[in-house]
Amino acid sequence: MNEIPIPGRGIPTIASGGPPEAPPFPANVTLSDVAQAAGVSLAAASRALNGKEGVRENVRARVQLVADSLGYRPNRAAKNLAGGRASVIGLLLCIDELQNNHYVISLLQAFAKAAEDHDEGLMLLTDSRSPSKVVENLIRDGLIDGVIISAIALEDRWVEELLDAKLATVIVGAHPRRSDVCAVDVKNREPAKLVVGHMLDTGCERVAMISGIAHRVDAARRLAGYRDALLERGLVLDESLIFSGNFTRGAGWELCDEIVGARVDGVFCANDQMALGLHDALQLRGLSAPEDISLAGFDGTSLDEFRGLDLTTVVQPFSVLADTAIVTLKSLVDRKGAPREQLVQPTVHWGSTTRRRSAE
Amino acid sequence: MNEIPIPGRGIPTIASGGPPEAPPFPANVTLSDVAQAAGVSLAAASRALNGKEGVRENVRARVQLVADSLGYRPNRAAKNLAGGRASVIGLLLCIDELQNNHYVISLLQAFAKAAEDHDEGLMLLTDSRSPSKVVENLIRDGLIDGVIISAIALEDRWVEELLDAKLATVIVGAHPRRSDVCAVDVKNREPAKLVVGHMLDTGCERVAMISGIAHRVDAARRLAGYRDALLERGLVLDESLIFSGNFTRGAGWELCDEIVGARVDGVFCANDQMALGLHDALQLRGLSAPEDISLAGFDGTSLDEFRGLDLTTVVQPFSVLADTAIVTLKSLVDRKGAPREQLVQPTVHWGSTTRRRSAE
DNA sequence: TTGTAGGCGTTATCAA
């Protein structure tokens, strides 16, 4: 065992004490450097640092100390190659959605933060090539431990291929058919019912809905919530008040005429984007919310709109969603199993586009 | 040399012919598998596949063929560990900018595509932690070959730290002070001048400008272009017509009153977001472009706006920007050197918010 | 032009 510091590497011994003289970026210090400095074997150092058992507590503490003082950082490539985790997760999104879909952007943002919190790298995967190509790469490249996919931002065939592969996968949102996959989603039905109910309870008599893309699970659930609210109050369901949208701002904008023509006094939109589009169109017609029409959305992605607009909306807990998804994925990677479906509770932001309860 | 397929790995020999029986994802085939199947050594196979010299052409062809038929994919982690390139690049952005900054989103989108074209992985790096922390990780983790940073989407200290590190770095945009770094940017001054000139040449007599964040290079250059256009036509520069904005939609919205009060008949905005905000505000006042006020922006991020709005704007060639940046970074990683500053030519989209040339 | 062998930094499997 050669205890002499390797020339050129400049490994400070513990005795020489204190933090390194702060060269901006000390030469890479490897596990073997740490082991040497701590006077233990490579294996012991590895175990100590990874929290595995089979190390005396005082040894573990010493190794940890040395590692810290040396500024040791494990090399992820090596870690990965050696069969450990890569500590990198993939996030698969529809690249084109990024442009105008605020939900996707918020998701991306949340995952960026959550990944950092979990000390995981975040690899951005996109769908511009064929699914199988990407999936292949994912699995074989050995660069990531698992994938998180946004169901709603991806064509079905993508999701299918991914799920059929044996890569650890967590889906954010719900899959229309498959239940053999871990999914993390926000509750859709309940809060939709809550918001619509609120409109009905604060003076609205004809509440319309702009629904989302028909075949999507979240859209269906929000629509169900709308129905729930009406039925619960013994109101008849007027199908002509359900306008079919597509989650885009343009949809809300274009449906304005029809909606105004239907003489409604409240509109629940399946997402904020459509609510915003509708709001703009209404504004141009000199109509405002909630005076003329109560307005509510879903997602909470428009809270920071620049103008006064303070939309009532169901706020997705993006950070919780991301965090949960990552925890689930890690658990999957470690073969610890994970719950099939986890529904996260959103909050409702009661903005100024709906009336306040008279009781308040 | 054992030519017998290793049990459990199921490596199809060439003789057994054709593409594998399409198990969705054949067991990982390694370089050594390829070498074995091709009847050459590991080293030879490596050389052949990596285009290094010292391999007979026919051997190279054969290895390539075998590799393809086996569906060989190099393991990036191993490649990286062995000192080769990781084939992963980092993209460092300000995570909060993602929310409302269309430029950043477009950039991200472009890089996602470009990275895929170059067969590079894209690691999303964010600025939520301290710079040095991230930089450290980048350098030591050994997962990425270099970083691309968006200058305008990052605090200066970030850029500084990154540049001071010895990691291969390309900056998209311009750095206010440092010139010792490779930068890729769009031309700002010329096209700004062109657009403003167009407004002046098509009947506008008082053209205002909403500038961007003062200390940013791109903002300064666009402003310079505005000045150029006026001066070139021998017009006096009315400083009161330069309104200071901050690149947000809200800025355009809020400046509307002032601008209308200044009795201008044209406004050049330092980016599209401000132009959109201004447009909305004008529309609410019953004013429209170009009848009342000619309007132009910069970036080209609003072309797909949902309503009729067809804004005249300088369109950034995002894909070219991304491609150039990646090529430059790769060249840097390979220590081949690269040009200090590369300016990419944008195009101008002549929309309906400015008048047409009378000649047309 | 080829092949052999050593090493990249970790983790994991064994003996001790």
Added chain:
DNA sequence: TTGATAACGCCTACAA
């Protein structure tokens, strides 16, 4: 509880 030692998959001198 420890510590050698063999993988992991690849690249690259160096030797043949």
